[in-house]
Amino acid sequence: MRKKVGNTVKRFGARYGATLRKRLLEIEQQQKATYECPKCGVVAVKRKFIGVWSCGKCGYTFAGGAYTPYVSKK
Ligand SMILES: [Zn+2]
Incomplete structure (x- = not known):
């Protein structure tokens, strides 16, 4: 069902606000x-799937963060 596509964006904005949209x-x-x-x-690592990163140079695939390959440990 593809009716009222714009409505989703509106709802999204109202719920999360400008700060989170910026972060996203x-x-x-x-x-x-x-x-x-x-x-x-070599700087050739790109995200394959969420949490999975792969090097385009040597083919090395590894699990990382959802949005960056390196998870800051705190
Ligand atoms: Zn590599």
């Missing part, structure tokens, strides 16, 4: 970014 934009950029491979050191 940052997350989206992080998802698209390329990261350094922990195995070969």
